[in-house]
Amino acid sequence: METLKLAGAAEGTQRKSRVPMPELLKKTFRNTAFWQGVADQMPFGILISEPPGTRILVINREACRIFGIAAVAPGECVDFREVFFGAGGKCFYASKDVLREDSFSSGFFGKNCYVARAFDVQIQQPGGQKRYMSVTSSSITDSNRNPIAMISIVEDINARKENEIKIRRDLKRLEYALNAAVDGLWEWDIPKDSGYLSPRYHQIYGFENNDLPGDIKFWHSMLHPDDRKEALARLVKALKSPDDNYTSTYRMKSRDGKYRWILSKAIVTRRGCDGTVEKMVGTHQDISRQVMLENHLKNANQILQQEVLHQTMHLKEANQQLETILNSSSESIWVCDGSGVILKANKAASETIGLDAEKFIGKKMISLVEDGLIDRSITVEVLATKKQVTRMQKIFKTDKDLMVTGTPVLDENGDISMVIINEVDLTTLNELKREIEDAQTKSRLFQEELNQISMLELHEQNMVATSEGMKQVVTMAMKLARMDVSNILILGASGTGKSLIAKFMHNNGPRKNKPFLQINCAALPESLLEAELFGYEKGAFTGAQDKGKIGLFELAEDGTIFLDEIGELSLNVQAKILKCIEEKEIMHLGGLGVIKIHCNIITATNVDLVQKVHEKTFREDLFYRINIFSITIPSLKTRSEDIIELSLMFLRKYNEKYGMNKKFSQDCLHRLQQHDFPGNVRELKNRIQKAVVITDNELITDLIELSSAPVESKNSGKVASFPAGSVGLAEMVDQFEKNILLEAARKCSSSRRLAALLKTSQSTVVRRFRKHGLTHMLTRDRTV
Ligand SMILES: Nc1ncnc2c1ncn2[C@@H]1O[C@H](COP(=O)(O)OP(=O)(O)OP(=O)(O)O)[C@@H](O)[C@H]1O
Missing domain, CATH: 3.30.450.20 (PAS domain)
Incomplete structure (x- = not known):
């Protein structure tokens, strides 16, 4: 049977499955070529299949292309297996399951084949190439509605399907990505x-x-x-x-x-x-964890910063303290590193070398030698020996001599990490030494000068101080006088020269041109003494002068008041004198106004004041007030070296006074020196006076045997004998008056009683006794 061939169909793809169309079908598709032509014009694939069976009656050009088979000639049938499964090909549902031939043929061509359906399949062509296509089937019925054929529309959906798959895959990937x-x-x-x-x-x-x-x-x-x-x-x-x-x-x-x-x-x-x-x-x-970490980090950073700040402050403080310590040191301190480079130097160091620190910090110590600033570098020696070195050093610029000690600081390897240099400026020490020596020399010269001056002055002032003891007294008196010291207590037995020393101090001090007032505290009754010392207002007491009276403290002005026999003061007057010394002011008796006093006060006594303080008859506070400095005059017995000098001085005096020219015999002087003179200076003086007056010869041969009693008139109490020599009437009257006073004083010592005995006033008694230096013979009267 002749096989119809479609134009463009591939010769080589013809298969055995192609058989002539059965007569019945030919009748059904009477004009097969016509239908074939129509179908070939369609843009999609058309399959018309025999129901139920496996034969495909019509397959258009597009379907052949889709299935990859050769075109079918009109009137030819093709087996579905060639179409779907080809030579070794496979057919799948889109679900990927492999489509078996039997199940496919039963589904597609079996008794249910007329049921309309649509599905996607994938064809694996013999070369392995796969293609997707969609198949939509429905039945073709006759006038009685009996199915006579099945028509399937086939579309190539390979591109769409592949896109779909790709999109699905992308979506899947996206899903994975999102989840991950x-x-x-x-x-x-x-x-x-x-x-x-x-x-x-x-x-x-x-x-x-x-x-x-x-x-x-x-x-x-x-x-x-x-x-x-x-x-x-x-x-x-x-x-x-x-x-x-x-x-x-x-x-x-x-x-x-x-x-x-x-x-x-x-x-x-x-x-x-x-x-x-x-x-x-x-x-x-x-980013919670990140933020938390950041916060931690921030906090840690803050803590770290604070710690760094704290440590920096601490270091700064320590550094400042160190700096202060270094700079407050009067010794120069230098710090060098292990190679001798100057790291630090204190203020004293810059001053010593005479350069600002910035001029040498960072330089090598040896460069200071090279620059001619110092004569040697102790640092260099320390670096060489690794030991402490002490040497003298000269600073040229400031002309200083230093004692320099360099000390190495070793690190753990025993290498020098630093050298500490400290310097002692011996220039100052040397200057100090020179100053001390000068002061000592001056002091010695002063002492010598003092001695010389005093010896000179002593003669002028009729003061004898040959003995060491008396020299010391005079030296001390001179010192205190020149220093204008007040509140000096002079101690010593009666007649040893206390009043003389007091006057001597006044005359040799800055107040010598001011008044020197002396009062014997034992000579006046208490009330009179008070009046004498402090003065009084008019009408202050019975017998007071109408105008009142200025006291000795005031009269002394800027001079000196000498309170002799201070130990004899009543407690009442002691209290007033204490107040006067403490407050440097007085009040007149009967007065209200306070008067400032400016005089120096010297006191003297021959009694044991300490004993009196114990006995509570002398105020302890006053004792300490008047006793800021004390001078004790040794008794004449302990300074026999003075006797000859004193004797000669008194002889000179009385020879002058009485116009005599008496001399001591050698023996007399010898005896005076050999034997301790039994009395005090006053007694010696009296004996010499007496000897001058009564010795008929020019030569005084004995003083020891001579009574110390003053010269008395042969007609005692009546008429004074005419003394030999050129003594005037006034002196004779004076002597006579003194003898009367002495005689009266032997009978009584109270000024009041003496006044009665001598038929005169009490004040006249006190005045006359004072005139003759006999106030010590008066005892205190309790009543005025
Ligand atoms: N070192 C002396 N050089 C010269 N004369 C002296 C010396 N010491 C004492 N005299 C004389 O001896 C006499 C008695 O001295 P003075 O009156 O100073 O003693 P006094 O200790 O104050 O006596 P009193 O305790 O009785 O008051 C005075 O005439 C005094 O000039």
Whole structure:
């Protein structure tokens, strides 16, 4: 039978399965060529198959192309196996299951074949190439509605299918990516206010997938109250901005109520025609740990900074303290490093070398030698010997001599890490030494001068001080006098020269041109003494002068008042004198005004004041007040060296006084020196006076045997004998008066009684006794 061939059909692809169409079908498809031609014009594949059977009656050109088979000639049938399974080919449902021939043929050509269906299949062509196609089948019925054929439309969906597969694969990959992503993904459709939140997004906040709505209200509700304003403002700004990128950081609430720090980044994925943002896609990155670490880091950093600050302050303080200590040292201190470079030097060091610190800090110590500033470097010696070195050093600029000690500081390896230099300026010491020597020399000269001056003055002032004891007394008196010291107590037995020393001090001090007033505290009754010392206002007491009287303290002005026999003061007057010494002021008796006094006070006594203090007859406080300095005059017995000198002086005096020219015999002087003179200076003086007066010969041969009593008239109490020599009337009267006073004093010592005995006033008695230096013979009267 002739086989119809379609134009363009491949000769070589004809198969045995192609058989002539049965007569019945030929009748059915009476004009087969016509239908074949129509079918070939279709843009999709057409298969008309014999129901039920496996033969395909019509297959158009497109179907042959799709199935990769040669075109079928009109009136020829082709077996479905050739079409679907080819030579070794395979057919699959799109679900990838391999389609078996029998199940395929029973499904496609079996008794249910008239049921309309549509499915996708994949054909594996003999070359291994696979193609997808969709098959849509339905039946063709006769007028009685009996199916006579089945028509299948076949479409090549390979390209679409492959795209689909690719898209599905991409989607899968995307899903994997989303699940694996650390950040949560969100997509926000702004006009609809709905969004997509990825599983990871849910996970970040502890929710199950799809639990969370993606609208703005929800997002806002999850924000930390403190961050809401800022976060919203940022979002609004991003929506208004032409920039497509958005970044914001805020805290969002998790399911457990805790807040997590979130870094939200997004891009605008769609804008409306007017540029309005319509869609955004972004991520939520949980940066809580990062923030926590950052905070920790910040805190740690702050703590570190504080610690560094604290340590810096501490170091600064320590450095300042060290600096202060170094600079307060009067010794120069230098610090050099292990190579002799000067690191530090204190103030004294700069002053000693005569250079500002910046001129030598950082330089080598040896350079100071090279620059001619110092004669040698002790540092160099220390570096060479690694031992402490002490040497003399000369500073040329300031002309100083130093004693320098360099001390090495060793590190753990025994190498020198520093050298500490300290210097003692011997210039000052040398100057000090010179000053001391000068002072000593001056002091010696002064002492000698003092001795010389005093010896000179002593003669002028009729003072004898040959003995060592008396020299010391005079030296001390001279010193105190020149220093203008007040409150000096002179101690010594009666007649040893206390009054003389007091006057001597006054005459040799700065007050010598001011008054020197002496009062014998034992000679006056208490009230009179008070009146004498402090003065009184008019009418202060009976017998007081009408005008009142100035006291001795005032009269002395800036001079000296000498209170002899201070130990004889009543306690009442002691108290007043104490007040006067302490406050340097007095009050007149009967007066109210306070008068300042400016005189120096010298006191003297021959009694044991310490004993009197014990006995409470002398105030202890007054004792210490008057006794700031004390001079004790040794008795004549202990200074026999003075006797000859004294005797000669008194002889000179009385020879002058009485116009005599008496001399001591050798024997007399010898005896005076050999034997202790029994009396005091006053007695010696009296004996010499007596000897001068009564010795008939020119030569005085004996003083020891001579009574110390003053010269008496042979007609005692009546008429004075005419003394030999040229003594005038006034002197004779004076002598006579003195003899009367002495005689009266033997009978009584009270000035009041003496006044009665001598038929005169008490004050005249006191005045006359004072005139003759006999006040010591008067005792104190308690009543005025
Ligand atoms: N060193 C002396 N050189 C010269 N004369 C002296 C010396 N010592 C005492 N006299 C004389 O001896 C006499 C008695 O001295 P003075 O009155 O000073 O003694 P006094 O210790 O004050 O006596 P009294 O305790 O009785 O008051 C005076 O005439 C005095 O000039």
